[in-house]
Amino acid sequence: MEILSLGVLLAAFLLGLVLGAPYIRLLRHFRIGQNIRREGPQSHFAKQGTPTMGGALVIAVVGLLWLVVFAFLPEEARDDYVPQTIVPIGALLAVGLLGAIDDLVNVNYGFGIRGRHKLMWQAVVALAGAIYIQRHFGVTGIFIPLVGEWEIGAAPFIVLAAVAIVGTSNGVNLTDGLDGLAGGTAVFAFLSFAFIAAARGFPWLTVLCAAIVGAVLAFLWFNVHPAEFIMGDTGSLALGATLASAALVTGFVALLPVAGVVYVAETASVMLQVGSYKIRRKRIFRMSPVHHHLELIGWPEEKVTIRFWLIGAIAGIVAAVLAFATPIR
Numbered sequence: 465m466e467i468l469s470l471g472v473l474l475a476a477f478l479l480g481l482v483l484g485a486p487y488i489r490l491l492r493h494f495r496i497g498q499n500i501r502r503e504g505p506q507s508h509f510a511k512q513g514t515p516t517m518g519g520a521l522v523i524a525v526v527g528l529l530w531l532v533v534f535a536f537l538p539e540e541a542r543d544d545y546v547p548q549t550i551v552p553i554g555a556l557l558a559v560g561l562l563g564a565i566d567d568l569v570n571v572n573y574g575f576g577i578r579g580r581h582k583l584m585w586q587a588v589v590a591l592a593g594a595i596y597i598q599r600h601f602g603v604t605g606i607f608i609p610l611v612g613e614w615e616i617g618a619a620p621f622i623v624l625a626a627v628a629i630v631g632t633s634n635g636v637n638l639t640d641g642l643d644g645l646a647g648g649t650a651v652f653a654f655l656s657f658a659f660i661a662a663a664r665g666f667p668w669l670t671v672l673c674a675a676i677v678g679a680v681l682a683f684l685w686f687n688v689h690p691a692e693f694i695m696g697d698t699g700s701l702a703l704g705a706t707l708a709s710a711a712l713v714t715g716f717v718a719l720l721p722v723a724g725v726v727y728v729a730e731t732a733s734v735m736l737q738v739g740s741y742k743i744r745r746k747r748i749f750r751m752s753p754v755h756h757h758l759e760l761i762g763w764p765e766e767k768v769t770i771r772f773w774l775i776g777a778i779a780g781i782v783a784a785v786l787a788f789a790t791p792i793r
Contacts (some may be wrong), residue, residue, distance in 0.1 A: 473678035480682020491515035519699015563697035594625030609786040635727030636704030643689035649776035656780035723783035
């Protein structure tokens with residue numbers, strides 16, 4: 465299974481590289497370019513019109529490889545393959561569709577879908593995924609790092625799962641503000657849960673995570689500074705929901721804030737900024753999310769991105785080690 469995972473990763477990377485350039489040309493042909501917020505850093509105005517919806521490339525590559533693997537599996541293997549991967553791949557497609565609509569609305573009208581409408585769509589997908597995981601795997605608890613399983617009951621698990629999917633989806637979306645930032649941190653987070661899935665006995669989930677890693681690496685080939693195209697909500701919302709879904713299948717949703725510590729920090733910076741301004745009429749950061757604050761105090765974009773990658777890499781390793789050190793029986 466390790467060889468299959470590696471093969472799928474390489475196939476996703478190569479397929480993404482082959483499709484990347486023509487896809488960018490297609491986006492430019494239809495003038496699907498990003499509208500930069502006026503309140504953002506002035507240095508970002510140069511990115512106005514950069515092709516967006518790059519996340520669709522990741523979704524297409526992963527979806528195609530998911531179907532290819534399914535087609536070549538014997539009937540008995542599909543009985544494990546589908547349950548282990550159906551919620552993550554479903555989240556990738558369903559939330560990716562939401563992001564694509566949001567990106568297209570933004571391109572055409574200069575603003576996206578209202579936040580509450582996006583939240584409703586995310587919540588429906590999250591609840592459907594949470595209910596499936598709970599019922600199919602009979603989940604009534606979560607694994608606490610270094611301690612073991614903590615029984616919380618079916619209903620609380622469904623609520624926790626839905627919150628995790630929606631929260632991570634929006635966390636990755638907030639992180640997607642610099643070239644390569646969301647994609648690079650996603651690579652390390654999905655690698656971490658690929659190893660955790662393997663340790664927990666979910667080999668097909670490992671294969672899916674490997675496909676996502678390969679596809680995101682191909683995306684990064686074109687997205688590193690200066691980006692030839694950007695992820696857009698199509699990719700960021702979908703990858704966040706998929707990451708949380710993978711964590712829930714493994715049972716280690718408690719490690720999601722560890723492997724995704726960058727997303728937690730980005731989300732927390734926005735919440736603190738909004739809360740501080742509403743209560744004290746004072747801002748904590750020059751601009752939120754925190755990556756914009758770091759830009760405004762003088763960090764070059766590439767430095768912010770690479771340092772966040774390093775944090776994401778360390779966090780992913782820590783999450784995987786904690787999972788391996790946690791008793792699961």
